[in-house]
Amino acid sequence: MSKRRRIICAGNGLATLNFAIHLRTDVELLIIAADDFSISNSFMAKGGIAIPVSETDIEQHIRDTIVTGDGLCNVEAVKDIIGAGRQLIPDLEQVGFVFDDSMGREGGHSTSRIRHVGDETGRYLTQHLQKKVMKMPNVHILSPLQLLDLKFENNVCTGVLVGDKRNDVLQWISGDAVVLATGGCGNLYRNNTNGILTNGEGFAIANRAGAKLSGMEFMQFHPTMLYQKHSGTNALITEAFRGAGAVLRNHEMKDLMHDIHPSGSLAPRDIVSRSMYNEMKATGVESLWLDFSSISKERVEKEFPSLYQICKQNGYLASSRIPVTPAAHYMCGGVITNTLGETSMEGLYAIGEIANTGLHGANRLASNSLLELMVVSERAAKQINNMPEKNEKTIIPFKGDSRDLNSVIDKMTEHLKSLMWANFGIIRNEAEMNRGITELNTMQDELNVLHKKESINIALNQMINRVQTALLIAQSAIHRKESKGCHYRDDMPLK
Numbered sequence: 001m002s003k004r005r006r007i008i009c010a011g012n013g014l015a016t017l018n019f020a021i022h023l024r025t026d027v028e029l030l031i032i033a034a035d036d037f038s039i040s041n042s043f044m045a046k047g048g049i050a051i052p053v054s055e056t057d058i059e060q061h062i063r064d065t066i067v068t069g070d071g072l073c074n075v076e077a078v079k080d081i082i083g084a085g086r087q088l089i090p091d092l093e094q095v096g097f098v099f100d101d102s103m104g105r106e107g108g109h110s111t112s113r114i115r116h117v118g119d120e121t122g123r124y125l126t127q128h129l130q131k132k133v134m135k136m137p138n139v140h141i142l143s144p145l146q147l148l149d150l151k152f153e154n155n156v157c158t159g160v161l162v163g164d165k166r167n168d169v170l171q172w173i174s175g176d177a178v179v180l181a182t183g184g185c186g187n188l189y190r191n192n193t194n195g196i197l198t199n200g201e202g203f204a205i206a207n208r209a210g211a212k213l214s215g216m217e218f219m220q221f222h223p224t225m226l227y228q229k230h231s232g233t234n235a236l237i238t239e240a241f242r243g244a245g246a247v248l249r250n251h252e253m254k255d256l257m258h259d260i261h262p263s264g265s266l267a268p269r270d271i272v273s274r275s276m277y278n279e280m281k282a283t284g285v286e287s288l289w290l291d292f293s294s295i296s297k298e299r300v301e302k303e304f305p306s307l308y309q310i311c312k313q314n315g316y317l318a319s320s321r322i323p324v325t326p327a328a329h330y331m332c333g334g335v336i337t338n339t340l341g342e343t344s345m346e347g348l349y350a351i352g353e354i355a356n357t358g359l360h361g362a363n364r365l366a367s368n369s370l371l372e373l374m375v376v377s378e379r380a381a382k383q384i385n386n387m388p389e390k391n392e393k394t395i396i397p398f399k400g401d402s403r404d405l406n407s408v409i410d411k412m413t414e415h416l417k418s419l420m421w422a423n424f425g426i427i428r429n430e431a432e433m434n435r436g437i438t439e440l441n442t443m444q445d446e447l448n449v450l451h452k453k454e455s456i457n458i459a460l461n462q463m464i465n466r467v468q469t470a471l472l473i474a475q476s477a478i479h480r481k482e483s484k485g486c487h488y489r490d491d492m493p494l495k
């Protein structure tokens with residue numbers, strides 16, 4: 001039996017990297033990565049990290065978070081995570097990462113407090129930490145591997161089941177603890193700002209293992225995804241752009257939010273997304289306009305360089321307007337954890353978007369997610385550093401079922417995305433949700449028929465996990481008999 005501790009972390013985003021950085025080098029870390037670290041929501045994060053501007057701003061940042069969270073935040077978690085925020089700046093400086101001098105403003109924040117690097121903070125931070133992790137001799141990246149399940153012995157999580165789609169080989173890998181950092185589930189929706197891997201399989205896996213989840217009805221929709229009918233793009237136009245003065249307009253170029261909310265286009269994103277959805281439905285259009293004529297081209301190029309390139313490539317600079325649509329963006333709920341990343345199951349941790357620390361409540365304050373991810377992943381690592389070596393370490397490979405089920409799975413995926421968008425989207429009601437649940441149950445039955453008990457098909461198992469996560473969202477949504485945060489029902493309007 002190996003005497004070295006082994007931790008398994010599933011996920012290829014920033015949470016995994018920051019966890020790795022803080023793990024002691026005498027602990028072996030196996031990273032289960034489905035793809036490159038650039039294929040993650042954190043890499044794609046545009047706005048930045050919300051950090052209190054000063055010691056005196058901590059209270060206000062806490063209040064902004066709680067107001068946006070619509071009464072469902074865990075106030076202790078909010079105080080704990082936001083209180084730890086300011087330390088991030090010197091900590092990151094110590095590893096050579098420095099933010100721009102300016103601070104961005106996003107919806108729901110009462111002041112400009114978004115620390116950023118241009119408009120690609122997630123990319124720069126991921127690349128910076130990845131370079132460091134690649135040099136750590138205790139870290140081994142196993143990729144591309146799909147996480148399919150968790151292994152438990154005597155109610156303690158002792159490992160993972162992973163699959164390699166290139167050769168249909170599966171492996172049971174055991175370790176002393178497992179960390180889920182598999183991200184969110186926006187890609188279950190037709191319109192989404194997420195990466196192609198963000199299919200939410202981790203939620204189903206954790207749920208099946210018995211971990212407690214909550215808040216799955218709180219999918220946050222972002223108002224401004226670039227709309228391009230045939231390109232399938234999911235580029236996010238950062239809210240900081242509206243913070244800089246860009247205005248949402250309808251097809252008559254009327255300021256959409258002017259009469260709806262005192263903060264206009266910078267109103268909380270659930271209100272903006274809903275107003276856009278209603279306008280698009282009423283007028284039968286698939287997009288609205290984001291008018292940036294009040295911002296000089298020089299400022300766009302300097303402060304929003306990646307957006308400037310999008311505008312240049314698509315010819316939006318001349319008209320100073322971009323076609324946009326709201327889109328599924330961030331799962332506020334998830335696997336319940338404390339602010340050390342511990343779940344309800346021994347040996348199982350969750351960090352990043354999959355985790356629900358209680359910081360976001362019913363609606364996440366913009367750019368609080370990277371703050372939470374950085375604080376909690378560091379603490380989870382430090383917690384695990386003190387853990388004793390417990391389990392036998394084994395890796396048991398076996399051959400899976402190699403049937404090519406791609407065409408049926410692709411068809412079902414398209415159906416699932418349309419269903420989630422239509423029945424569990426920005427505006428919901430009992431009848432639509434019930435119809436959606438019936439269809440999801442039918443899908444699950446069809447998948448069970450394809451599933452052979454004696455052998456595992458990797459793509460099929462992933463699809464089963466996706467539909468189970470969709471059902472977690474659906475069931476949470478139908479059980480919440482009110483409109484709250486980003487869960488809005490037109491049969492139960494806001495009080």
Ligand code: SIN
Nearest residue numbers: 046047238239366367
């Ligand atoms: C944005 O830049 O608009 C997204 C920020 C966030 O979702 O936290």
